[in-house]
Amino acid sequence: xxxxxxxxxxxxxxxxxxxxxxxxxxxxxxxxxxxxxxxxxxxxxxxxxxxxxxxxxxxxxxxxxxxxxxxxxxxxxxxxxxxxxxxxxxxxxxxxxxxxxxxxxxxxxxxxxxxxxxxxxxxxxxxxxxxxxxxxxxxxxxxx
Amino acid sequence: xxxxxxxxxxxxxxxxxxxxxxxxxxxxxxxxxxxxxxxxxxxxxxxxxxxxxxxxxxxxxxxxxxxxxxxxxxxxxxxxxxxxxxxxxxxxxxxxxxxxxxxxxxxxxxxxxxxxxxxxxxxxxxxxxxxxxxxxxxxxxxxx
DNA sequence: TATTGTTATACTCTATAACTATA
DNA sequence: TATAGTTATAGAGTATAACAATA
Numbered sequence: 001x002x003x004x005x006x007x008x009x010x011x012x013x014x015x016x017x018x019x020x021x022x023x024x025x026x027x028x029x030x031x032x033x034x035x036x037x038x039x040x041x042x043x044x045x046x047x048x049x050x051x052x053x054x055x056x057x058x059x060x061x062x063x064x065x066x067x068x069x070x071x072x073x074x075x076x077x078x079x080x081x082x083x084x085x086x087x088x089x090x091x092x093x094x095x096x097x098x099x100x101x102x103x104x105x106x107x108x109x110x111x112x113x114x115x116x117x118x119x120x121x122x123x124x125x126x127x128x129x130x131x132x133x134x135x136x137x138x139x140x141x142x143x144x
Numbered sequence: 145x146x147x148x149x150x151x152x153x154x155x156x157x158x159x160x161x162x163x164x165x166x167x168x169x170x171x172x173x174x175x176x177x178x179x180x181x182x183x184x185x186x187x188x189x190x191x192x193x194x195x196x197x198x199x200x201x202x203x204x205x206x207x208x209x210x211x212x213x214x215x216x217x218x219x220x221x222x223x224x225x226x227x228x229x230x231x232x233x234x235x236x237x238x239x240x241x242x243x244x245x246x247x248x249x250x251x252x253x254x255x256x257x258x259x260x261x262x263x264x265x266x267x268x269x270x271x272x273x274x275x276x277x278x279x280x281x282x283x284x285x286x287x288x
Numbered sequence: 289t290a291t292t293g294t295t296a297t298a299c300t301c302t303a304t305a306a307c308t309a310t311a
Numbered sequence: 312t313a314t315a316g317t318t319a320t321a322g323a324g325t326a327t328a329a330c331a332a333t334a
Contacts, residue, residue, distance in 0.1 A: 009255050009256060009259045009275075010165075010259055010262070010263055010271065010274060010275045010278065011165045011168060011169050011172075011255070011258075011259045011262050011263075012169060012255065013275065013278040013279060013282055014158075014161055014162050014165035014166075014169075014278065015162055015165045015166040015168075015169040015170075015180060016162075016184060016205055016282060017158055017162060017278055017281060017282045017285070018158050018159055018160075018161060018162010018163060018165060018166055019162060019166070019205060019324085019325095020205055020282075020285050021154075021155050021158035021159045021162060022158075022159040022162055022163070022325095023325075023326090024155060024159075025155050025156060025158075025159040026159075026300090026325090028155075035299095035300070035301090036159060036300085036301090037300085037301075040160060052315075052316095053315070053316065054314085054315060054316080061160055061163060061164055062301095062302090063301095063302070063303075064315080064316075064317095065302090065303080065304095065316090065317075065318085066301070066302065066303085067316095068316070068317060068318080069300095085315095088310080088311070088314095088315080089309080089310060089311085090309065090310045090311065090314070090315045090316070091310095091314095091315060091316085092315080092316070111153050111155070111156065112153060114155075115153045115154055115155045118154070118155050118285075119154055119155075119281070120284075121280060121281060121284030121285075122277065122280065122281065126277060127154065129273065129277065130154060130274070130277045130278075130281075131153075131154045131157065133266065133270060133273065133274045133277075134154065134157040134158065134161055134274075135157060136265060136266065137161060137263070137265060137266060137274075138157055138160060138161045138164075140264075140265035141161070141164050141262075141265075163301085163302095166302095167302075167303090170302090170323085179322095179323065179324090180323085180324085181323080181324075196292075196293095197292075197293065198291085198292060198293080206324090206325090207324095207325070207326075208292080208293075208294095209293090209294075209295085209325090209326080209327095210324070210325065210326085211293095212293070212294060212295080229292095232291095232292085232333080232334070233332080233333060233334090234291070234292040234293070234332065234333045234334065235291095235292060235293085235333095236292085236293070
């Protein structure tokens with residue numbers, strides 16, 4: 001509370017707080033041997049089913065160029081696969097392996113129980129409200 | 145809205161949304177020739193006054209090791225200065241130059257008008273509420 | 289012994305530019 | 312000509328490890 005609130009706009013706060021959350025989240029995921037982007041990609045496929053890489057990158061809030069290395073590592077780890085598209089020979093459809101499905105399910109369950117520490121300064125109602133606002137903001141940006 | 149909400153915990157959302165906000169914020173700051181970490185450091189000094197590097201890193205949500213290069217670049221750009229501490233010869237007190245003060249003030253003013261696009265999916269009351277929740281969360285983590 | 293600041297280093301993330309193959 | 316995927320590369324951010332100077 002001390003000091004003038006000099007620059008505390010929402011993009012600034014999101015960027016800085018996101019940096020904090022990112023480090024915490026990265027450390028959590030490291031326990032499962034994957035990175036943040038790998039996890040984001042796995043989640044999208046788990047929710048949406050098999051996808052082409054450009055749409056996949058879009059939904060994972062990544063760039064199409066940078067998703068290549070992520071998919072390389074995911075396939076090398078046996079978590080995902082690239083298959084040729086039925087009709088369009090430019091496309092490669094990305095699917096999860098059974099191991100990939102199992103891993104993302106395990107992580108999702110563990111994550112639900114692991115966010116309390118990070119949010120300890122907010123009461124339950126505030127946590128729900130924050131989650132709701134962030135989700136709507138995220139969806140608005142990702143599904144544009 | 146389609147698909148099961150498979151993993152949308154707050155740390156996940158903050159990390160992903162923070163990644164989006166970070167890119168937007170970085171692009172905005174690039175117009176003023178500084179990076180996100182440089183800006184965060186300038187803001188902290190502007191609010192708190194001259195500080196030692198370890199406390200400065202703490203308040204800027206950075207690591208003490210990684211702030212060295214940031215301060216090197218800030219001093220090289222004539223935005224900040226490192227001075228010896230009065231009594232403790234281990235310490236180096238970081239201050240802003242008049243140019244640094246002027247730049248951070250200009251940016252703060254411009255940023256206040258530039259966040260509308262990023263938050264366009266929320267109405268004014270929701271934006272205020274989100275900002276409040278994020279600010280409290282950020283302060284709780286930074287001032288611990 | 290603990291603390292302040294520092295260097296070296298390696299990995300992840302992101303963006304700029306340019307390319308191949310196919311539609 | 313436009314699109315899907317790719318490669319090379321460079322800058323920024325972060326973390327691990329180790330160090331010198333000073334308290």
